[in-house]
Amino acid sequence: MSEFIAPLEMMIEAFRRLPGVGRKSAERMAFGILDMTEGETENFLAAVSSAKKSIRPCSECGNITAEELCPICANPERDRKIICVVEDSKAVISFEKIKEFGGVYHVLGGVISPRSGKGPDSLNLFSLSERIKKCGAEEVMIATNATVEGETTAMYISRLIKPTGVRITRLAYGIPVGADIEYADKLTLLRAIEGRREF
Amino acid sequence: MSEFIAPLEMMIEAFRRLPGVGRKSAERMAFGILDMTEGETENFLAAVSSAKKSIRPCSECGNITAEELCPICANPERDRKIICVVEDSKAVISFEKIKEFGGVYHVLGGVISPRSGKGPDSLNLFSLSERIKKCGAEEVMIATNATVEGETTAMYISRLIKPTGVRITRLAYGIPVGADIEYADKLTLLRAIEGRREF
Numbered sequence: 061m062s063e064f065i066a067p068l069e070m071m072i073e074a075f076r077r078l079p080g081v082g083r084k085s086a087e088r089m090a091f092g093i094l095d096m097t098e099g100e101t102e103n104f105l106a107a108v109s110s111a112k113k114s115i116r117p118c119s120e121c122g123n124i125t126a127e128e129l130c131p132i133c134a135n136p137e138r139d140r141k142i143i144c145v146v147e148d149s150k151a152v153i154s155f156e157k158i159k160e161f162g163g164v165y166h167v168l169g170g171v172i173s174p175r176s177g178k179g180p181d182s183l184n185l186f187s188l189s190e191r192i193k194k195c196g197a198e199e200v201m202i203a204t205n206a207t208v209e210g211e212t213t214a215m216y217i218s219r220l221i222k223p224t225g226v227r228i229t230r231l232a233y234g235i236p237v238g239a240d241i242e243y244a245d246k247l248t249l250l251r252a253i254e255g256r257r258e259f
Numbered sequence: 260m261s262e263f264i265a266p267l268e269m270m271i272e273a274f275r276r277l278p279g280v281g282r283k284s285a286e287r288m289a290f291g292i293l294d295m296t297e298g299e300t301e302n303f304l305a306a307v308s309s310a311k312k313s314i315r316p317c318s319e320c321g322n323i324t325a326e327e328l329c330p331i332c333a334n335p336e337r338d339r340k341i342i343c344v345v346e347d348s349k350a351v352i353s354f355e356k357i358k359e360f361g362g363v364y365h366v367l368g369g370v371i372s373p374r375s376g377k378g379p380d381s382l383n384l385f386s387l388s389e390r391i392k393k394c395g396a397e398e399v400m401i402a403t404n405a406t407v408e409g410e411t412t413a414m415y416i417s418r419l420i421k422p423t424g425v426r427i428t429r430l431a432y433g434i435p436v437g438a439d440i441e442y443a444d445k446l447t448l449l450r451a452i453e454g455r456r457e458f
Contacts, residue, residue, distance in 0.1 A: 065330065067310040067314055067325050068310055070310060071306050071311075074307060077303065078288040078291040080284055081288065085284075088277075089279070091278070093311055094310075094323065095278075101307070104273045107273035108273060108274075109300075109304055110266060111267055111269060111292065115264070124267065126264050153262050
């Protein structure tokens with residue numbers, strides 16, 4: 061039996077359902093809520109609830125947005141000639157942080173994963189060919205994660221959009237910058253050799 | 260400027276206000292909320308909100324409870340002859356976990372802290388003398404934390420309840436079980452020497 065009274069236990073379990081939160085952290089957060097004033101708790105709940113209600117997929121690319129279009133699609137300065145296909149909005153943020161990519165994104169909202177019963181139908185995928193034509197895109201850079209599912213999805217996408225005649229690229233695999241070759245796993249090292257370039 | 264859209268940024272900041280949550284964890288939790296179904300988010304919000312609404316201080320001891328009395332005060336088997344004075348409900352849970360203390364608690368809801376402007380008036384303190392008489396308590400074990408504030412509070416309480424004639428005790432200070440003497444700080448070692456006992 062839990063040493064906590066029922067409503068507290070339920071709050072702890074609610075926090076535990078969030079990603080990266082273990083039992084101890086969830087307990088600390090729940091007590092944090094109890095230590096708050098009524099007003100502070102209301103502000104917390106309102107922030108979560110209104111974010112959840114107002115945030116939706118961009119009608120153009122699938123990225124998260126509070127408007128019809130996400131800030132990137134709404135920006136006329138972005139280069140529509142290159143579309144970067146990513147798994148989720150977190151990847152968009154990673155790309156935006158390096159401030160080097162000036163194109164637009166296409167956010168799949170997941171990957172093809174037979175294991176968890178997710179097929180291509182569950183992804184924001186079938187608008188992509190249409191979008192390539194509409195934008196007059198010249199390159200689609202597939203930037204799904206370097207996992208089995210990410211690979212499978214990349215393969216599927218490249219076959220799907222091949223008929224449009226667009227140039228299809230993939231992020232380079234290799235040794236992470238600053239890493240020791242000694243610690244690179246075999247597959248990474250193999251890909252780094254395959255992808256070697258002229259000095 | 261934040262790389263996140265406004266409502267997402269507000270949700271991240273709301274999570275950050277919880278104890279032990281840094282920026283990165285708050286971001287992960289916020290995206291966790293976005294990945295949930297509407298129903299899951301509603302369950303999360305309901306669990307937090309109803310815990311906050313239903314949990315209040317026990318009218319007897321100040322411990323958290325969803326009823327009039329906390330489970331400990333409501334239990335007729337608990338020994339009212341010994342009252343353990345603690346800073347907060349987290350301490351009650353720590354004591355209950357060891358399953359050795361059969362008495363009741365008195366939860367202060369904080370400590371005297373001139374630095375943060377908290378005087379004795381802000382604590383659940385003045386019902387204690389009354390309670391000692393009502394229960395016919397024979398011992399009050401003061402178990403505030405081993406901090407300057409905890410010490411000050413313990414001192415204050417011992418003076419406050421002295422007139423009741425009850426036996427007043429304090430948790431032992433010393434080397435934590437399993438710890439190396441080499442790593443004990445000076446003050447702990449000093450207290451361990453002062454508190455030494457016959458073999």
